[in-house]
Amino acid sequence: MIRVVTAAQMRQADEHATTPASALMRAAGAALAALVPRFASSGRVVAFAGPGNNGGDAFAALAQLPRTYERIVYTDLAASGSPARADARSAAEQAGVRIASLPANQREALEIASQAALVIDGLFGTGSRLPIGEPYAAIVRGLQRTRTPILAADIPSGVDATTGAVREPAVTASATVMFGAAKLGLFFEPARRFAGELWVADIGVEESAYQAEGAMETFDAATFLARLPRRAATADKRSAGAPLLVAGSEYFPGAAVLCALGAARAGAGYVTLAAPSSACATLRAHLIEQVVIGWNEEYVDDAIEQLADLGRNTNAIAIGPGLDRSDRTGEVIREFLAHTDRPIVADASALLHLKDHLELLRRKRCVITPHNGEFARLTGSAITEDNRVAMLRDFVRVTGITTLLKGPATLIDNGTTLHVNATNTEALATAGTGDVLTGMIATLLAQGLSPFEAARVGAHWHGLAGQVAARARSVGVIAGDVANALAGALAEVPPGPASLVRLR
Numbered sequence: 001m002i003r004v005v006t007a008a009q010m011r012q013a014d015e016h017a018t019t020p021a022s023a024l025m026r027a028a029g030a031a032l033a034a035l036v037p038r039f040a041s042s043g044r045v046v047a048f049a050g051p052g053n054n055g056g057d058a059f060a061a062l063a064q065l066p067r068t069y070e071r072i073v074y075t076d077l078a079a080s081g082s083p084a085r086a087d088a089r090s091a092a093e094q095a096g097v098r099i100a101s102l103p104a105n106q107r108e109a110l111e112i113a114s115q116a117a118l119v120i121d122g123l124f125g126t127g128s129r130l131p132i133g134e135p136y137a138a139i140v141r142g143l144q145r146t147r148t149p150i151l152a153a154d155i156p157s158g159v160d161a162t163t164g165a166v167r168e169p170a171v172t173a174s175a176t177v178m179f180g181a182a183k184l185g186l187f188f189e190p191a192r193r194f195a196g197e198l199w200v201a202d203i204g205v206e207e208s209a210y211q212a213e214g215a216m217e218t219f220d221a222a223t224f225l226a227r228l229p230r231r232a233a234t235a236d237k238r239s240a241g242a243p244l245l246v247a248g249s250e251y252f253p254g255a256a257v258l259c260a261l262g263a264a265r266a267g268a269g270y271v272t273l274a275a276p277s278s279a280c281a282t283l284r285a286h287l288i289e290q291v292v293i294g295w296n297e298e299y300v301d302d303a304i305e306q307l308a309d310l311g312r313n314t315n316a317i318a319i320g321p322g323l324d325r326s327d328r329t330g331e332v333i334r335e336f337l338a339h340t341d342r343p344i345v346a347d348a349s350a351l352l353h354l355k356d357h358l359e360l361l362r363r364k365r366c367v368i369t370p371h372n373g374e375f376a377r378l379t380g381s382a383i384t385e386d387n388r389v390a391m392l393r394d395f396v397r398v399t400g401i402t403t404l405l406k407g408p409a410t411l412i413d414n415g416t417t418l419h420v421n422a423t424n425t426e427a428l429a430t431a432g433t434g435d436v437l438t439g440m441i442a443t444l445l446a447q448g449l450s451p452f453e454a455a456r457v458g459a460h461w462h463g464l465a466g467q468v469a470a471r472a473r474s475v476g477v478i479a480g481d482v483a484n485a486l487a488g489a490l491a492e493v494p495p496g497p498a499s500l501v502r503l504r
Contacts, residue, residue: 001223002200002501003181004216004420007126007161010181016209021084024203025053028179029060029088031201031500032153035177036065036118039149043117048102048109048139049075050123050157056085057153057179058122063092071097074112102135109142119143119150121171123157126183130167132158140169149174155183156194163386164188172196180205182218182503187409187420188385198422198503216418219460220501221494227457228490229447231267240269243442244314246307246336246350247321247435248275249329253282255322255348258432260290261483262439263318266458268446271439274310276324300331307336316343318442320350321435329353334360343445345369345454347438351378362400367451369438371406393418404441404455406434412459414452421456422503423463427470432479437462440486464489 005013017024036045047062049055055075062071073092077099080086093099103109113119121143123136132140140157143150150173155161158170164185175197176186186195200220219227231240243263248256256275263271270291275283277294284292293310296302311317317340323329330353337344337354343365346354351374354360358378361368372383375391383391392405392413402414410421437458444454465485469477472485 002218002220002503003210004184004187004218005181005210006184009211009214010126010161010183012211013180013205013209017205018209019204019206021053021082022087024179024205025056025060025084025088026064027203028057028153028201030064031177031179031199031203032057032061032120032151033064034500035151035175035199036061036069039151039174040069040117042068044070044072044115045118045120046112046116047073047120047122048143049073050136051076051079051081052125052127053082053085054122054125054153055079055081056088058120059085059088059092059097061120061122061153062097063088063095067096072100073097074100074102077101103139103142104135106138106142109139110145113143113146113148116148119146119148121150121152121157121173123171125154126161128157130158130160132167132169137169140171143171144169152176152195154179155186159185159191159194161185164191165386166190166194170194175199177201177500179203181210182420182422184216184389184420187422189408192408200501200503202499214418215416216420218420218422218503219456220503224457224460225493227449227453228461229267229444229449235269237269238315241267241316241443241446242270242272242314243268243316243318243439243446244310244342245271245273245321245439245442246317246319246333247273247323248279248283249322249324250276250278251324252322253279253286254432255435256283257286258435258479258483259318259321259439260287261480262436263443264289264439265483265486266440266443266461268443272310272314274307295332297328300328300335303332304335307332308339311336311340311342314342314446316345316442316445318345318347318438320346320348321438323349325349325352337361337364343451345438345441345445345451347434348374358399358401365445365451367402367404367441367455369404369406369434369441369455371434375405389418402451402455404459410459410463412452412455417452419452419456421459421463423460423467425463425466425470427477428463428466428482430478433462433466433482436479436483461486461489464493468492
């Protein structure tokens with residue numbers, strides 16, 4: 001598991017760490033140096049070192065690079081900074097790294113960067129005030145124009161580590177190595193476009209240094225794989241996962257089909273789709289392996305009884321994708337959910353019908369999965385990138401309902417921990433991918449995961465599948481591609497932990 005922090009939490013951790021600052025800086029430098037060959041196997045590596053500890057990280061990185069590289073650090077020669085930074089500079093000098101004065105202007109910075117095989121951005125870190133002032137702003141403007149790959153130390157200069165806001169000028173990195181913990185802002189737009197690949201390095205900050213309040217985390221590959229249910233050798237089709245999907249309508253059968261496909265491709269052994277009778281002929285034409293059962297949409301009591309009977313023979317419920325918005329359907333949904341004891345994932349139209357009845361879910365094993373628009377309707381307030389975290393946490397605190405908030409940065413909160421999904425991809429921005437996710441979560445619930453675990457395992461896996469689908473089809477990924485890529489996505493996950501972990 002990877003801890004996620006705000007800038008303030010990282011400052012507190014640095015203050016409470018018992019590992020000497022010089023040792024932390026050497027470890028940060030080693031992490032940067034380890035990633036250099038990914039972008040430059042030889043040639044000149046230059047670093048731009050600011051006056052703070054990020055500058056020290058840049059010195060430490062070049063000090064630990066092999067002498068086969070030509071290594072130059074550009075810095076304010078008069079800046080001494082912290083004792084740890086001074087030690088790192090001394091180590092770089094002893095290792096034969098050339099120390100030179102900062103470029104005088106944008107043109108000179110661009111020329112230096114363009115003649116290098118790789119640039120390390122060590123100008124400003126998580127504690128910097130934005131926007132960047134001169135003379136450093138001129139250097140960043142020069143770096144913005146180079147085609148040379150840039151490796152950012154902890155965070156690209158000009159990016160807010162907490163909110164993800166970008167104040168120009170800002171560095172656009174090919175990759176960012178975050179030290180000690182992942183920085184929350186780099187999961188959000190627009191920062192994620194400036195950060196490139198996201199890597200996290202364990203540099204030796206003790207767990208006890210981080211505050212427990214407001215815990216946030218994300219998966220590394222090893223943690224994700226460890227939490228993913230595996231089918232037992234003795235499994236039968238129901239013990240492998242038997243979710244009931246209450247989905248679809250005459251006008252929106254596709255959402256139900258995609259939900260069923262997501263559930264099946266996530267490993268369910270027996271998928272039952274309960275839909276209004278008027279939709280069943282269409283659904284049966286598209287679903288062969290899944291069981292489609294119609295409920296009587298004309299008579300509410302009959303429909304509730306039918307769903308209750310089906311629910312007793314399944315071990316998790318997904319409800320919402322493609323259902324209509326009629327008052328009659330709303331009554332069926334609410335009465336059915338009020339009396340079932342099965343774990344639930346509620347999405348799409350179900351959220352509309354539950355908007356003023358969230359108390360029905362309060363004490364149930366349940367996760368809801370709204371996108372920003374649905375969440376705004378649930379809360380009655382507009383949602384932005386700046387307030388998503390605070391609004392989600394307030395909503396879960398008040399309602400007690402585990403919530404997965406979909407978006408470019410998907411967030412899952414259970415009232416104790418906020419999980420930030422690291423695998424999001426723009427390939428998922430197409431109709432129906434949320435229905436696939438709902439089916440996946442239903443299967444994971446049916447296989448025994450808690451609502452929180454099912455939601456975050458499902459979101460991580462869903463994102464991986466989106467990435468695989470996008471590599472196979474550079475344009476035109478559709479929701480069915482994502483469902484069908486689920487198995488292939490697992491084959492590409494590296495199996496073990498490492499001191500340097502890639503998140504994106």
